[in-house]
Amino acid sequence: MTRFAIKGIDPVLFRDVELIVRLFFEEVQLTETDDRADFQLEFTLDESEAIEVRVTLTADKVQWSAEHVRSIEGCTGEKEIRKRMKQAISYVLVQVLERATGIEQPWGILTGVRPTKLFHTLLQKGNSLQEAKRLLEQEYLLHPEKTQILEEIIRRQLTVLPDFYELDKEVSLYIGIPFCPTKCAYCTFPAYAIGGRTGSVEGFLAGLHEEIAAVGAWLRTRGLPVTTIYFGGGTPTSISAEQMESLFQQLKSHIPDFGQVREWTVEAGRPDTLDEEKLALMKRWNVDRISINPQSFKEETLKVIGRHHTVEETLRKYQLARQMGLNNINMDLIIGLPGEGLETFAETLDVMRELRPESLTVHTLSFKSGSVMTQNKEKYRVAGREETREMVRMAREWARDQGYVPYYLYRQKNILGNQENVGYAFPGEESLYNIIIMEERQTIIGLGCGAVSKIISPVSGRLSRLPNPKEPKAYIDTYRRHIKEKLAKLDEAYGITPVGH
Numbered sequence: 001m002t003r004f005a006i007k008g009i010d011p012v013l014f015r016d017v018e019l020i021v022r023l024f025f026e027e028v029q030l031t032e033t034d035d036r037a038d039f040q041l042e043f044t045l046d047e048s049e050a051i052e053v054r055v056t057l058t059a060d061k062v063q064w065s066a067e068h069v070r071s072i073e074g075c076t077g078e079k080e081i082r083k084r085m086k087q088a089i090s091y092v093l094v095q096v097l098e099r100a101t102g103i104e105q106p107w108g109i110l111t112g113v114r115p116t117k118l119f120h121t122l123l124q125k126g127n128s129l130q131e132a133k134r135l136l137e138q139e140y141l142l143h144p145e146k147t148q149i150l151e152e153i154i155r156r157q158l159t160v161l162p163d164f165y166e167l168d169k170e171v172s173l174y175i176g177i178p179f180c181p182t183k184c185a186y187c188t189f190p191a192y193a194i195g196g197r198t199g200s201v202e203g204f205l206a207g208l209h210e211e212i213a214a215v216g217a218w219l220r221t222r223g224l225p226v227t228t229i230y231f232g233g234g235t236p237t238s239i240s241a242e243q244m245e246s247l248f249q250q251l252k253s254h255i256p257d258f259g260q261v262r263e264w265t266v267e268a269g270r271p272d273t274l275d276e277e278k279l280a281l282m283k284r285w286n287v288d289r290i291s292i293n294p295q296s297f298k299e300e301t302l303k304v305i306g307r308h309h310t311v312e313e314t315l316r317k318y319q320l321a322r323q324m325g326l327n328n329i330n331m332d333l334i335i336g337l338p339g340e341g342l343e344t345f346a347e348t349l350d351v352m353r354e355l356r357p358e359s360l361t362v363h364t365l366s367f368k369s370g371s372v373m374t375q376n377k378e379k380y381r382v383a384g385r386e387e388t389r390e391m392v393r394m395a396r397e398w399a400r401d402q403g404y405v406p407y408y409l410y411r412q413k414n415i416l417g418n419q420e421n422v423g424y425a426f427p428g429e430e431s432l433y434n435i436i437i438m439e440e441r442q443t444i445i446g447l448g449c450g451a452v453s454k455i456i457s458p459v460s461g462r463l464s465r466l467p468n469p470k471e472p473k474a475y476i477d478t479y480r481r482h483i484k485e486k487l488a489k490l491d492e493a494y495g496i497t498p499v500g501h
């Protein structure tokens with residue numbers, strides 16, 4: 001535990017200080033006065049003409065100082081000024097902590113999940129791509145390697161979704177199937193062993209059929225087209241081919257202009273759930289993309305993380321999917337899995353070179369609260385900051401050499417080395433859904449277990465979230481109430497007065 005004593009700012013700002021400090025130290029404690037603290041932080045603030053912040057960091061009689069002036073031009077109210085104040089505090093903090101620890105923060109003062117969203121906001125405010133990049137480097141302290149990848153991503157997004165800034169005229173659907181053959185150690189998704197006792201698969205599917213019919217009817221009356229449909233979970237292909245087909249049929253019957261949906265993805269993450277019958281079914285139904293996720297090509301790692309399938313099985317199922325004619329396959333990799341370093345990652349990339357999936361998402365391991373791995377963190381040996389950074393760089397160069405382009409990016413809390421997750425694809429094979437969910441450009445209606453509806457009101461632009469129950473048993477017991485609530489919330493967001501009001 002690293003202790004910080006803070007002077008000179010209102011304790012309500014401690015949370016913002018903590019967000020930055022945690023980029024450098026794993027466990028921290030912030031207090032107002034503590035003579036025994038490892039670090040003393042002293043701020044002076046002046047808000048008269050502009051926001052002027054100065055900070056001094058003291059540890060063992062060594063001092064580091066930084067100062068920054070942030071203009072309040074264009075601020076429309078107290079909230080905006082507060083935001084700039086937080087930015088200014090973060091700015092000086094990153095500077096002194098980088099010097100004191102020798103750790104560089106490639107994402108500067110950004111601690112949020114979606115740096116690309118900020119880039120789009122800067123563009124919508126009238127900045128050019130170059131100006132937006134410059135602002136991110138100067139005002140937010142991003143390293144050029146990060147602004148460069150952001151620029152490439154933004155360009156791709158605007159190419160594959162030419163109506164990017166008008167996507168709120170349509171919606172997307174996310175369908176959550178909460179079953180998996182077994183539960184992986186790092187998983188925090190709503191995923192329940194299909195053979196377990198968490199509620200019947202049949203009962204869950206009956207509810208999901210009703211939900212599809214109800215949402216379909218709502219879309220039809222509102223005249224809203226569907227941009228993308230995404231089956232996630234869990235592992236959707238854990239259910240039988242017959243059950244899958246019946247769901248597809250339900251979508252076709254109830255979703256307006258089903259044939260016009262721009263993209264349809266089914267996650268087939270775990271190769272142990274795939275067989276010829278399910279692959280043929282997805283081909284016949286023109287599923288655009290599937291995802292087969294090796295996570296690692298090292299047998300030992302798969303065992304450690306609890307994915308009860310073998311490397312050989314991944315390769316076999318991948319070839320089978322190819323033979324069955326599926327021609328847009330995504331693969332997910334994770335950098336920094338326990339026991340894996342630069343050498344293993346290089347081997348993984350060699351296998352990927354042979355497979356050439358149309359797209360791949362390169363995740364950096366994050367210790368998510370609630371996962372088995374996080375609860376037993378000390379048992380797992382994972383790569384350090386520098387090695388992680390090197391692997392991220394390696395993935396990027398490898399992807400470029402192989403002809404992939406980056407097209408979406410997001411960050412997570414407690415991610416190794418404060419890095420990021422990046423989606424790469426061959427040009428034209430990008431997942432539209434991944435872009436839409438990350439950039440929060442349109443309403444995504446969530447159906448099924450653990451699905452969160454993210455409703456963006458085209459009237460106010462406000463985003464509201466409405467989760468479905470995570471657990472199958474709870475879903476079965478309450479789905480009718482949830483359907484009602486969801487449609488009411490959608491009506492409200494779309495400015496529709498329900499009948500009888």
Ligand code: SF4
Pocket residue numbers: 179180182183184186187188189190191233234235269270
């Ligand atoms: S396959 Fe995916 S959803 Fe299922 S348990 Fe593993 S990580 Fe979780």
